[in-house]
Amino acid sequence: MRRDFGVTIVIALFVVASGAAGCHRSSNEDQTAGTSSYRPESTPATQFERDLKYERDAHFKHLWLFSRKDGQPITKDDSAILRTNAPRVVDWVLTDEGRKVLAGSNFDIEPSNMAELQKRFTVEDYSGK
Secondary structure, three states, rough: OHHHHHHHHHHHHHHHHHHHHHHOOOOHHHHHHOOOOOOOOOOOHHHHHHHHHHHHHOOEEEEEEEEOOOOOOOHHHHHHHHHHHHHHHHOOEOOOOOOOEEEEEEEOOOHHHHHHHHHEEEEEOOOOO
């Protein structure tokens, strides 16, 4: 008898909890759907656009795009030259099927180092754009 009483209590609690979870009081906010100013951002179309958005969302003061002048993919040697001449860049993102690299930093690249990089790479400045 005592065991049946415990089972009955558990079932009763379950029914009450289920009913309470299903109750929802409508409010003025529910009735004014569609008037919100929130609009989700669309997903950028290309991988490059997604990578650029990722870098911009990091809020770096400087953002550059490096690509080889011959249009070939970035190699390990290219990476070494980039890192040597831009030692204060903290974020590197290889993009556009390995043909470009985004570089994010809060520090500018020394003018002499930038001149060295421009000999080998096409450099586009995306800072503040």
